[in-house]
Amino acid sequence: MRLSVMAAAAVLVAATGVSGAFAQSPAQAQAASDWRTVSPENLMVIDTAKGRILVELSPLAAPNHVERVRTLANQGFYDGLKFHRVIPNFMAQTGDPQGTGEGGSDLPDLKGEFTFRRGRDAGFMPVPNAGAGLVGLVGTLPVQTQPDAQMMITADFKVDAHGLFCPGVFGMARSSSPDSANSQFYLMTGRNDGLNGIYTAFGRIVSGLDVVRALKPGAESQDGAVIDPDVMTRARMASTMPAGEAPTVRVQDPRGPAFAQTLAEARAAKGSAFNICDVQPAAEVSGA
Secondary structure, eight states, X not given: OOOBOOOOGGGEEEOOTTTTOOOOOHHHHHOGGGEEEOOGGGEEEEXXXXXXXXXXXXXXXXXXXXXXXXXXXXXXXTTTOBOOEEETTTEEEEOOTTSSSSOOOSSOOBOOOOOEEEOGGGOEEEOTTSSSXXXXXXTTEEEEEOOGGGGGGSTTSOEEEEEOOOTTEEEEOBOSSTTOBOSOEEEESEEEGGGTTXXXXXXXXXXXXXXXXXXXXXXXXXXXXXSSOOBOSEEEEGGGSOTTTSEEEEEEOTTSHHHHHHHHXXXXXXXXXXXXXXXXXXXXXXXX
């Protein structure tokens, strides 16, 4: 059965604002307490002929999906696989050994992890007036969630949350069955609210969104299927790469003053149209 990402043209919005812009000011660089280093176990390094893509995975949002991607990446499963479906201002899909959208790994399919339980220790940073309901960031992942006040009436003292499909978000492809995800994933290049809550969002690009946007696109008439597509030359978790080859990434803590400045700049740029998808914590890459 063909694995795909729902193409909802009515909700496709091209990314604008500071999403995918990762440069920081000298003042931000000097405030070390405003930054955190991405765990190498959660940093996926995807190399292509167009450049390198770095993705921070979020085990809180979807632990089983994160473990699957880690396992396959470290087996070398993704090396040489095609970006077989690329739709501009929407997403780039890959991870199929057949290169058709119909294949997967030998591992069992995954149950959907469309929502997760958020506790007070998740580090959630609310961003007021940035979308319907309570929205904000857990690390670099944009989420919609229930208020903290509801934690007092739940058995586990947590509330429901789900990732939002903003530019740069890392999602898992599946067929019409909610429990059919296996190896294929996609990288968002635009915003698509139609995927929220029905597909698994479990990471975000911290560097290389421009690389994804440069991948060879497919024809709209062919639902984005690409002729002579770009490939992942190598994909690994940074934690398994040899010393000297693995990059180090630090990102703004969304609860810190430096991010407050980033947020203010994004609001000023977008005005009344500002949305949670218009802002992302800045990132700095060093090393290989």
